[in-house]
Amino acid sequence: MRAARARACSSCLKRRRRRPPRRRCSKMIRRFRGLALLALAALPALAQTTFPLLIQVRVGDNISTVANNASVGVGAEDIGRPLRIQVNTRNRTSQPLTIATGADLLGAGDFSLVSAPAAATVLQPGETAASEVLFTPRSSRVVSAQLSFVVSEPGSDGRPLFSIFNLNFTGTAPEVVLAYILPTNGNLVSLADGGAIDFPNTPVGTNLLATVSIFNRGSGVGNVRTLTLSGADFELIGAPLLPGAVDTGREVRFGVRYTPKQNGPSRGSLTMGLDSRTITVSLVGNGTGPQLIYEGLFEDRTATVEEGGTLTIPETKIGETRSFSFRVRNTGTADTVVSSLSLTGAGYQLSDLLPLPQPLVQGGSFTFTVNLTPATPGAARGRLRINNAQFDLVSQAVGPRLVYAYTVAGVSVTLQPNGSVLFSATPIGQSREAVFRVENTGTAASSLASIALTDLRAGFELINLPALPLTIEPGASVTFGIRYSPDTVSLTSAGLRVDTVPFTISGNGAPAVPLPSYRFEGASGNVEPLSQPALSLRLDSAYPVAIVGNVVLTLEPLSGLSPDGSVVLSNGSRSIDFTIPAGSTTAQFPNGDTLLRLQTGSVAGDIVLTPSFNTRGGFALTPASPPVARLRVPLAAPRLLTVNTSEGTNSLLVTLTGFATGRNLRNVIVEFRPRTGFQLAAARLTIPAGDPAGAWFRNPASQPFGGQFVLALPLTFRSDVTGINALDAIESMTVTVDNDSGASNTLTVQR
Incomplete structure (x- = not known):
């Protein structure tokens, strides 16, 4: 059905009092008896074009193929900077085409037609006609224009078929300006080429930061190529990564810091290079110096x-x-x-x-x-x-003088402030103890007010502490104990303070017993797409020290499929921490939850959960080949979730939502059921969806949605009975989609 190329005479379109005698009008393509149903349009992503010309647009080094009546956005580098647009139209039919009229370019004066095929130009099959449009923006506002001409081709009955070529252009241009703000007044001051940032008097050795704004008040993207600064007393702060783009209505800020090194004036310059011009401003300051x-x-x-x-x-x-x-x-x-x-x-x-x-x-x-x-x-x-x-x-x-020493296993070691108390290797789960002694060798009594550890997480604790505060007379001493209970085999240290005197305590842990076997319980094997299964993680037997761990979710999609970005754990990420208290077997996830929940997504493949285990001190307990939990989202036929319709006069917009775990679609099948007393010329439509669906699922923007899709089908109907809305003839509609794995469920809409 080729709505864009249909012919009809004006007499056949006029309203008449009675039906003419049964004969064929020479200016009509087709006549329907009863109620005729014609689907004129569908969503561009799903429709198959019947326009006889293949249209290619070249802007700079970018070449794109577009549909008839498409809109092409073009962006100039700057105001007044011309941009050439080449439009190639190739005859993709098997018969000659004629460009029946000369080309017209209507719209903003920023667009001009440089060249176009002349009227009556004949294009043989595969032959191309070229047009060239010049876009020279006069301002930074958004402007538009339309290029059009008429194409004819022989019809099946020997009479010409006419098609109208339309190509719309939307032109944009950036307008990048500079401004700065000084903290002394907070005023925003614009900067033109040749302008200056004038810093107030600044004391030597101090600095003043001017905030510079690069603002694009145009309609197109502006490109900042270079940003350079000169002057020994000036430096760039927070400069953007270049080259970089400044979107329309956006700004990029950075700083120019002025730090005078001596009294007197300072000078420099700031230069910004754009696509087609350069803006240079002076930097001026004056240093003052106290003594x-x-x-x-x-x-x-x-x-x-x-x-x-x-x-x-x-x-x-x-x-x-x-x-x-x-x-x-x-x-x-x-x-x-x-x-x-x-x-x-x-x-x-x-x-x-x-x-x-x-x-x-x-x-x-x-x-x-x-x-x-x-x-x-x-x-x-x-x-x-x-x-x-x-x-x-x-x-x-x-005054008094305090001497510090400690004893481990009968060996005494004297310490200086900032010295270290050393413990030999101790197996995880066991303890060693040291006796710490403070002796006053001075000439006056000394007080002792506090004894404390500065890190309680390293496996050390103080025992047998004396009552504080206390006095140590000359020649007297006081003792207390230090216990070391490691939870890691690496070197661990903690700070010890005796009043204000600092020390370091260090020890090495020896390997502990291996981790018991563990298992995941709950969901397993095949799981439903877009579901939220739950699992738990348990040890076969209790472990003597507390365990901290992490479960990592990885995806193994079927060959050729992209991972589903929506597959996450209950915390919104693909990694979640857990703890197993000492003497316990059940993993506890955040908020004390013993269940691990996840979102399965909508892409076929395996979801793999891999745990790791450590002591609180960082000793790794994870086996060399840790058992994992593996859940599978199976490859299956598409599934439709919703269908919605929006009606107009002789038009219907059908919107479908659903998912395909194989991330592919083949056809959309729409079937209409007429009301009693009406006939439908076409009660079943099969709309190919493979190419547009493939384009969507290959687009990186689709990955956060997995196998989910939304289809919009705009349908237009026509009746040969004057005064009757064609949609009144439809009682209900059913919709199905299919792919290589089969057909989806059917959704029905009643009118």
Whole structure:
């Protein structure tokens, strides 16, 4: 049925009072008696074209084959940048064709017709006629045009059949502009070629970030080819990966950071290369520099210290506090700000600190107090940081002296602060113990307030702790125990702190007993597509330590099929964690659930669940060839899920949803049942669906939907009885689809 090429005389289309005598009109292709049903159109993805010309469109290096009346989108590189479009029309029939009229190009003036076949041009079978259209966008808005001409071919009765060639063009062009924002005012300032980003005065050693926006306010995609920056005091921050595209209405942002290294002006440039032009803007800044003097104010003297230098503090007794003032003076030519200040080191603290940030004007000063309360004798060291300037602080602390040692298996080892307590190899599931001793060899009593581990997950625990706080007199000592119970064969470590003194505890675990056999219970073998089966994971016998593990879902689709992107576990991914408590046999998944659920999808193939097992310390317990659970979605005939219709005057839109586990379709079969008193010229339609379905299932965009599909069938009907809607003759409709595995279920629509 070739609706686009049907002929009819005007007299036959006019409404007449009575039926003419029984004769054939010379200007009509076909006459129907009773009620005639003609399917004029179907979904483009399912229809077989009958247009006599094969249409190919070439834009640049891209060549595509399109249908008659198709729309072709063309995008120019820039406003005013011409783009040539070549249209080739080849006679794909077995008889000559004639281009009956000259070509017309209607629409926006941005399109112009360069060349086209002349009227009365004859195309022999397989011969091609070429047309050329030039798109030169005058602005960045979306414009359109239509190229058309009339084609004739001999009919079966010797009279010509006419077809109208129509090709629609939609033209777009980018319009890429630059703008910047400075944090000092937050204003968005546009940048033209030759413009400038003007940074305000910036203190030396600090930085200011300008945010630059590349915005495409056009209708087409803009391409940024290059982005370069010059100037020693400027640098790109967060530059995009180039070359890159900027979609219409979108923007790409990056930063230009200005960090003056010395007083005075700074200059640079920023250049952005587009497809057809270059935008260059200047970078302008000015550096200002304060001069800071740092001083320690003690009772008997004032000590000046340079950046990176050491300030010596008078001798300090352990347990007592020595305080002194630290002053920062600005003797430079610019104001500055004290934005950060920190002090680290055992026994060091800050006080009398003004809220930060704190301005420091020319000739001004900033003062705070440093307090030192040493806990151990010897050198008490600290680190003071003011903005980016660092200073070492040191004082000699006098008082008690603590000595640390531990004993394992009768062997005693003396430790220095930050030393290590070492345990020999211990089998997983067993324990070893050490005795830790703290002895005061100083000249004054010492207090002990805390003993703690900094990591409780490494298999270490403290035992036999004394009551705290306590006092260790000179010559006295105190002890406590450390127990090591490994859950991994690798080296594990934890931190130990005795008051503020740090140590490291380390040990090696020895191999444990093998993992018992395990099994999956629940769903197995063939499963329904789009179902949610559940399984559980169990050990044949309990294991003595806690197990952590993971189940990984993998897909093995049948040969030639793509994996179904919708096949996931209950957590929405293809991997899920579980735990098996010590002494238990059942795996517990997130939220304490003992069942593992999954979505099977709609593609034929195997779903494989592979578990792995470890101790909490990371010791691998998984067998070399772990048993897996294997579920199969079988290859089967398509299945229809829904059918919906939308009616118009003499038209019907049929929409089908369903799935095919083999990701292929062959035909759509539509059968109509007439109402009593009516006849249908064509009560059964068979619409080939193999090619468009294959195109959909080969498209990467279809993978998240597996074997699912949606078919839309727009049907148009015609009646030879004036005033009667052709759809009123239909009582019901049934729809079936099939493929190589068989026919689907049948869905019926009653009218």
